[in-house]
Amino acid sequence: MASRSIAIIGAGPGGLTLARLLQLHDLPCSIYEAEENREERNQGGTLDLQPRAGQRALKEAGLLEEFRKYSRPEGEKDKIVLYDGTVLWDENEQDNHGPEELTNRPEIDRTQLRQILLDSVKPESIRWSKKLVRVEAVQGDQYNLHFEDSVEEGFDLVVGADGAWSKVRRLLSAATPFYSGITVVELWARDVEKANPALSKYVGDGSMFMFDEGRAIISQRNGNNCIRTYACVRQPESWVKTCGIDWTQHNAAKQALLDRYFANCSSDLKHLVLDSSEGLIPRILYMLPIGYKWDTCPGVTLLGDAAHLMTPFAGVGVNLAMADALDLASELVSRKEGRVAKLFSDKHNITSAIGAYEKSMYERGEKYAQKTWHGLQAHFSATGGRERAEKIRKHAAARNVA
Ligand SMILES: Cc1cc2nc3c(=O)[nH]c(=O)nc-3n(C[C@H](O)[C@H](O)[C@H](O)COP(=O)(O)OP(=O)(O)OC[C@H]3O[C@@H](n4cnc5c(N)ncnc54)[C@H](O)[C@@H]3O)c2cc1C
Structure with a gap:
């Protein structure tokens, strides 16, 4: 049973980062992913990983060097134009725009990031073609997972890393995006x-x-x-x-x-x-509503988009998902005290780990959901381009002074 006690739903960047971190600390987990295989879907565009979020999680996961092989520091360069083509800001035109002018938020293709994470987890721990339909609470704070084609029973901890339309979220609250x-x-x-x-x-x-x-x-x-x-x-x-x-x-x-x-x-x-x-x-x-929260539920939690879905207008979603994974893994690992059995021997361990994780996740999620909402308002306004250009200009000036 111990080897099946943690279920992660969703093999996106959040779920995979959590799985990698748990496995590094000998905490077994199973990942259930709806897609058929790693190639099923074009995973989308480019993502910038921030030093204190995505990159920190990768460092703890021992994957920072691998990330650097594929990341594109030059991808940080921004260009801002008005609708009529007037150029307000262009870092490509700045001759001296070397790495020291960049803010250490290199870009990486989403597909590449997922490959790095997929290659880092134990292959046998990923179950493809497992689309979760619902989570069922059973006696003794255990959970059964109902998939389209099967039921898996007896989990002590279920982590919903299943994105915007999370099925795990339904067990915690009625909120929908x-x-x-x-x-x-x-x-x-x-x-x-x-x-x-x-x-x-x-x-x-x-x-x-x-x-x-x-x-x-x-x-x-x-x-x-x-x-x-x-x-x-x-x-x-x-x-x-x-x-x-x-x-x-x-x-x-x-x-x-x-x-x-x-x-x-x-x-x-x-x-x-x-x-x-x-x-x-x-x-x-x-x-999701800014500041979305739920009552802590023993044995079930959410991370990433499942917990705080927001639009991409601050470019932070993947960073938050990976920072969540790092926090949750740290809380679980710190209660293991050298033995996996210790973590699961007392239900209080799991509940207190979830409670501590959710506290930091809520703070971070709300802060960036607010920022993202402001970003959306600004970007879709007539003055959005000029404001963004001015902000970048000030940051660049401050960096040069420093
Ligand atoms: C157009 C666009 C641009 C973006 N640009 C950026 C950016 O520049 N920077 C940034 O930080 N963020 C960006 N984001 C946001 C970022 O992509 C997400 O925040 C991030 O992918 C969230 O990771 P996650 O692991 O929580 O969820 P996801 O990446 O959504 O992964 C969820 C996984 O769960 C699986 N799943 C879903 N339902 C089920 C189910 N029922 N059963 C089993 N598995 C299931 C899915 O197949 C998927 O693999 C952008 C988003 C969009 C839409």
Whole structure:
């Protein structure tokens, strides 16, 4: 039983970081993932890992060197333009923009980060094609997991790392994510340096942002010479279905999107959408209430997006998920006192570990949910670009003084 006592639902960055940290300390756990295998889904764009969150978790997990092999420090460079193409800030143009000017938040492709984490956990501990339907509380503070095709019984601790639409969350509260007001259409262009050098140069080494009232275009260089573009609009939740754009018609849909929402933008900005030959995936962005909490439940907790889903407008989601994993692992490991059996011998150990973890997670989650909400308001305003450029300029000046 001890080897099956901890169940982690979801093999995203949060769940995998937790599994790695527990296994490093000889705490056995099983990870249940809905996807069929590691290749099933394109895992999405690029993520920046912060020194005190994502990078700290990787360091504790013994994976920082592996991360550095694939991370892109130059991906931190920002470029900010107005809708008419006026450049407000461009770190690609700064000749002296070397590593010392960067803020140690290197980018890494999401797929790459997941591979590093997947390769670090015991292969036999991951169960693919296990889509959780519900968690059942049974006598003696134990839990049974009901999957689409089976039931696994008798867990002492269930960690919901199952993202935005967490099924584990349902056992803790009735809260569900609500629409943030923003929908993003994701596109990408491959092999840009060869196939489209102008697009490649326009975006630069990192991220290019255009923020404006009710709309934004964000383009980010990913690894493998790919540029991912997000055309974002503030529209009702039903917009994807009701706007009249036929999303199955790639070229016509891109043109309609531009004509309706970005008509007065510069030609360079329009080309970011027009020249992206893949993707066109609408993503309706949801969030949990800021400061979302639940009553501590012995043997069940959440981490990452399952606990504090927010929009990507402060770029912190993955960092929070990994910091959560680190905190929860530390609380569990510190109650093990050298023996796995010690952790599970007294139910109070698990409950107090969860309570201590949730306290720090709530504080961190609320702080960044607030910041993200402010980011969303600012980005989708007419002054958003200028404000962001000014903020970066001040930070850069402060770094230079320091
Ligand atoms: C467009 C976009 C851009 C973003 N950019 C950034 C950024 O630049 N920086 C940043 O820090 N964050 C960013 N984020 C947020 C970041 O991707 C998330 O916060 C992060 O992935 C959360 O990690 P997680 O492990 O909690 O959840 P997830 O990554 O969502 O992983 C959850 C896992 O659980 C599995 N799962 C789900 N349901 C079940 C089930 N019922 N049974 C079993 N398994 C299940 C899923 O398949 C998945 O593998 C962005 C998000 C979006 C949408």
